[in-house]
Amino acid sequence: MIFYFSGTGNSLYAAKNIAHYIGEELVSISAAENTGNELNEYNLREDEILGFIYPIYAWGPPKIVLEFIEKLKLSNYGENYVFSVATCGGSIGNTMKVMKGYLKKKGINLDSGFSVKMPNNYIMMGDVDSKEVEQEKLTAADETLKYINHTVEQRKAGEFRIEKGVFPWLLTDIINPMFNKNAINTTKFHVNDNCNGCGTCEKVCNCNNIKVHESPQWGSRCTQCLACVHYCPTKAIQYGKETEKKGRYTNPNISIDEISQGLKGWTDIN
Numbered sequence: 001m002i003f004y005f006s007g008t009g010n011s012l013y014a015a016k017n018i019a020h021y022i023g024e025e026l027v028s029i030s031a032a033e034n035t036g037n038e039l040n041e042y043n044l045r046e047d048e049i050l051g052f053i054y055p056i057y058a059w060g061p062p063k064i065v066l067e068f069i070e071k072l073k074l075s076n077y078g079e080n081y082v083f084s085v086a087t088c089g090g091s092i093g094n095t096m097k098v099m100k101g102y103l104k105k106k107g108i109n110l111d112s113g114f115s116v117k118m119p120n121n122y123i124m125m126g127d128v129d130s131k132e133v134e135q136e137k138l139t140a141a142d143e144t145l146k147y148i149n150h151t152v153e154q155r156k157a158g159e160f161r162i163e164k165g166v167f168p169w170l171l172t173d174i175i176n177p178m179f180n181k182n183a184i185n186t187t188k189f190h191v192n193d194n195c196n197g198c199g200t201c202e203k204v205c206n207c208n209n210i211k212v213h214e215s216p217q218w219g220s221r222c223t224q225c226l227a228c229v230h231y232c233p234t235k236a237i238q239y240g241k242e243t244e245k246k247g248r249y250t251n252p253n254i255s256i257d258e259i260s261q262g263l264k265g266w267t268d269i270n
């Protein structure tokens with residue numbers, strides 16, 4: 001069973017690739033969290049591999065992923081192999097340590113962890129990658145995924161192939177909590193005159209937090225995945241003034257329908 005969360009398709013691409021290779025089912029973390037259930041309950045097969053795949057937000061796992069784990073209740077967890085993959089624009093700090101800690105509290109042992117560098121979608125500071133860098137990262141990511149697939153298939157434990165970046169403790173222990181506390185402010189989302197009320201943002205919102213009447217209205221439940229900003233076909237959605245002159249990125253191998261069907265609990269991996 002592969003639990004995934006993805007804003008702009010990179011992590012879904014990685015999750016699909018791995019799920020297909022090892023023959024495991026994909027389960028959307030957002031779909032589970034949007035049910036509002038108190039527990040996320042799953043029944044494991046004896047030999048089932050368990051994966052957690054998500055993007056990095058300020059050198060940590062997205063809050064929604066950690067909340068999902070806090071509510072996780074696995075029946076029949078025993079000798080199951082458990083791995084985690086973080087997709088990122090550059091580095092992941094001590095994210096795997098955080099994941100190990102959250103999983104340990106649920107009695108789950110994280111056997112291996114990996115980071116996969118993919119095109120950047122964080123445009124509040126900085127910008128998307130150039131088309132050239134985007135292509136280089138996507139090509140290199142496929143190679144990294146091959147390595148992950150072989151490692152996971154062989155259930156190798158103690159493999160932590162990760163790009164931590166410099167001063168990972170500073171990034172994860174100091175900057176990440178500041179980001180989680182202060183950076184997510186849905187009142188800053190707005191649209192310009194390009195908005196035609198098409199409803200794409202509502203379809204791709206990971207938190208069921210957008211309702212489109214003539215134009216989108218945001219509620220308060222947001223993880224800042226930026227799916228609404230990047231998938232908007234007319235580039236109408238902005239966050240403050242930060243995104244006006246920035247590029248947009250969505251994974252070229254993942255369609256809007258795949259993102260939105262996933263949010264409804266879709267599990268087809270082909």
Ligand SMILES: Cc1cc2nc3c(=O)[nH]c(=O)nc-3n(C[C@H](O)[C@H](O)[C@H](O)COP(=O)(O)O)c2cc1C
Nearest residue numbers: 007008009010011055056058059088089090091121
């Ligand atoms: C709010 C936010 C914060 C981010 N922080 C980081 C970061 O700390 N380090 C990094 O390398 N990439 C960072 N990124 C980039 C994403 O992790 C990266 O583009 C990821 O592959 C996106 O995955 P997705 O397409 O599945 O959403 C950030 C992106 C967002 C939206």
